Amino acid sequence: xxxxxxxxxxxxxxxxxxxxxxxxxxxxxxxxxxxxxxxxxxxxxxxxxxxxxxxxxxxxxxxxxxxxxxxxxxxxxxxxxxxxxxxxxxxxxxxxxxxxxxxxxxxxxxxxxxxxxxxxxxxxxxxxxxxxxxxxxxxxxxxxxxxxxxxxxxxxxxxxxxxxxxxxxxxxxxxxxxx
Numbered sequence: 001x002x003x004x005x006x007x008x009x010x011x012x013x014x015x016x017x018x019x020x021x022x023x024x025x026x027x028x029x030x031x032x033x034x035x036x037x038x039x040x041x042x043x044x045x046x047x048x049x050x051x052x053x054x055x056x057x058x059x060x061x062x063x064x065x066x067x068x069x070x071x072x073x074x075x076x077x078x079x080x081x082x083x084x085x086x087x088x089x090x091x092x093x094x095x096x097x098x099x100x101x102x103x104x105x106x107x108x109x110x111x112x113x114x115x116x117x118x119x120x121x122x123x124x125x126x127x128x129x130x131x132x133x134x135x136x137x138x139x140x141x142x143x144x145x146x147x148x149x150x151x152x153x154x155x156x157x158x159x160x161x162x163x164x165x166x167x168x169x170x171x172x173x174x175x176x177x178x179x
Contacts, residue, residue, distance in 0.1 A: 033081035034072050035110030035135070037095050039064045043120045057120070060156045064116060064128070067157060071164050072114075076172050081108040102138040110135050112175070123151045128159045130168060132175075142171045 039061040048054075069080050083090070086104045095101055095115055105113035113135050119127040125147070132142035144167035148159035 031077070031079050032111035033109055034076075034078045034112045034114055034132075035081045035083065035101075035105035035108050036065065036069045036072055036114045037083075037090055037101065037104075037116070038062070039068075039116035039118060040095055041118045041120065045120050045122045047123060048120060057118075057151070060153060061118065063153065064118070064156060064160050067160055068114070068116060068130070068164070075164075076169070077176075078112070078172065081105070081110045083108055101133065102135055105133075105135045112141070118156070120151070124149055126151060126156075126159075128156070128163060130163060132168075132172070141175065142168070144168055144171065 041057060041061055043049075043053075043057075072078055073080050086107050089100070090104055093100055096117060101113050101115060111134075113133045115131045115133070117129050117131075119129065121127075126149075127145055127147050129143065129145045131140060133139065134141050144163055146159045146163040146167070148155045
């Protein structure tokens with residue numbers, strides 16, 4: 001008899017857990033999204049002037065974009081917008097100068113638009129910057145920077161990790177993820 005009661009309790013618990021799943025999914029669907037655009041680079045270094053665009057730095061820009069999007073989805077209280085149908089136009093644009101970010105973010109349903117950039121002064125001195133805009137007003141809400149020393153995958157990654165942990169997390173939390 002006791003085994004039967006435990007089985008009934010276990011089955012009831014399973015059905016309760018299943019009943020909760022859709023409501024959590026619906027709650028996640030009501031969280032507004034952030035349009036996180038690709039990181040861009042401004043290279044004022046002598047090396048950049050002589051050699052032009054470097055493949056390893058372009059790859060690092062992609063790594064920073066992925067790192068920021070992963071944090072938005074898993075640690076910020078917000079969710080990423082599906083950028084698929086604006087990616088081609090965004091990739092072909094100089095986002096910091098095009099005047100198109102608000103329109104592209106609206107097209108994907110974004111409440112906020114995020115632009116990331118890396119400014120390279122030399123192979124030793126770089127700056128990572130993240131700007132967050134309110135899409136409805138196109139107003140700059142957050143602008144945070146982190147200086148890094150050395151031009152490597154790990155220094156770029158650590159720089160963005162520091163920026164997220166010490167600047168962006170609190171700033172985005174203050175905006176809330178309310179619909």
